[in-house]
Amino acid sequence: VLDADGAARLAGSGVLLDARAGERYRGEVEPIDRVGGHIPGALSAPTMENVGPDGHFLPAADLRDRFKALGVSGDAPVGVYCGSGVSAAHEALALAIAGIPAALYVGSWSEWSNDPSRPVAVGPDPR
Template sequence: MTAIISASGLAGDLAAGRAPVLLDVRWQLGGPPGYPAYQAGHLPGAVYVDLDTDLAGPAGEGKGRHPLPGAAEFGAAMRRAGVRADRPVVTYDGGQGWAAARAWWLLRWAGHPDVRVLDGGLAAWDGPLTTDEPAPEPGDFQPSPGTLRTLDAEEAATLARRGVLLDARAAERYRGEVEPVDPVGGHVPGALSAPTSDNTGESGTLRPRAELRERFAALGATPGAEVGVYCGSGVSAAHQLLALTEAGVEAALYPGSWSEWTSDSARPVATGPEPG
């Protein structure tokens, strides 16, 4: 089953009375908040989900900026949004895809069997919008975390040496030339630069599967290979995992990512264009 749905495909489902649970997850690094944009117009029936409070646990020393939420808290947030175990879910954001992919990955990690991302997000949608905020009937989704694999810092370091660890941040952050968020620039030694921005074309939708397979194969990320992904705080890396899934490659997420890695000054840091 594909991890994405096109705007036309979603419109067809809505017109045919097959509406999924729609989650609006508009968010971007550094703001502004997504809720005012949701209030100004969203897909009919969509419920707003806040990335910082619903899709992440409290940040703390040594945990990174967006640690995974607790199962109880995540389950409660999803049930408030109307998520049911037996009903498909479609997530979307403003078009970047990072936040929608974070919601997709978390639901899949927590055991939901049918979750897709609106390819291209709201920017690809040409159907009606509404300012009406629904009051969904509470869902019944009970998370069972661990369906998808995760890495801790030690496992990420090991994978960078023996397998394929992809750094999903912008190339200049990987090289350590600029670091706008975290205290130290550079990358996990042995990791390969694979900016998330290369997953999409000019329209903002994912590149065709054949192109994604070619892109990741050039990095050694092929079906059967041991692959992991990290970014700054585990958000844009989810979009990398979405693209890898479409390419037929299973991969693990390092949720703490660079913000967790650099919280311990004893961990090594590589800079420059080479893995190190």
Template sequence: MNSALVTAAELAGLLEGPTPPVLLDVRWQLSAAKANGEPAFDGRAEYERGHLPGAVHVDLDRELAGPPGEGGRHPLPDLGVLAAALRRAGVSAGRPVVAYDGGIGWGAARAWWLLRWAGHQDVRVLDGGLPAWRGPLAEGPEPAPEEGDFQPEPGGMPVVDAAGAAELAREGLLLDARAGERYRGEVEPVDPVGGHIPGAVSAPTSLNVGPDGRFRPLGELAARYAELGAAKEGARVGVYCGSGVSAAQEVLALELVGIRAALYPGSWSEWVADPSRPVAKG
């Protein structure tokens, strides 16, 4: 397995090779809803304005997540829905996949994590996303690639539920990938309650990338997570965020420095759906 990242220059070379990767456009951002309840950010519209040639748009809210509810705002998707979306995009078990987004790595990392969790062995994220690409862009509706044969087989990446996250916070290391002010409970723009899971440690995903949206050098990432305690021998590490999207970027950053971390897919939005669960602030 190669690095979980690929540079724009490396990707250009792969696309010219004998087995070009399937390209997934997973542009998404956390934003307020319009008055009619639809997301304010339209990933498909962004895709049609310009995308990597041959890429297929995958909708994070509808295809890479299940319907919001007690399981959180972005619970794990129905396997049938996920399989259909990936096969429509041309994903097959024996063909490499590269996911990209608008640059911060959240949407692409969600696709990377889901594919790895579902058993695909060769998935990478375009470092820096679309802004890092220097080649031509295509416009308009997506192509119709030959349908893939990928069949999800969950278990390729570790997950924890609410009880498992609480246990990690007590006896292991549970990282909160949200912005520090949301962790502290000073503001909460999305979920009904602010704060964090008691015992969790603040580790915002914004610190994983530089101003250009590319991941920081491995030495810097390794030092960051060593300081947080993730590099200790035998350490059990888990990550959560608001709804399991940005936390996937943190799991990716940890993977880059050789630390396997479990994802809490329901994350904070599931945690606070049960008022009996404790909330810490500050």
């Protein structure tokens, strides 16, 4: 697992995936927390893209391809967060199915955004 400081470090030295819907990542919509956006350096990786139309996880090879396209190469550590930890746990399982170990930032966006000293990025770019 990761804490907020660990998530911040991983966003700069590894791959930090944001498992929320794209509009929440970009800061266009934030139905729960006081501010919208994402952890600077995090990449948008919506959890719902881990499953097919039947609601089951995609095959391991497809998940590996998906995460590779997001920059997960196996050369750097991977972490995942979402709004409150639930969707990120789902994404960590998808990564495990793909054979990719990942750490979970349990506090997720709710913890991060509740601290006004932490930076917030908005828009489609990670930074």
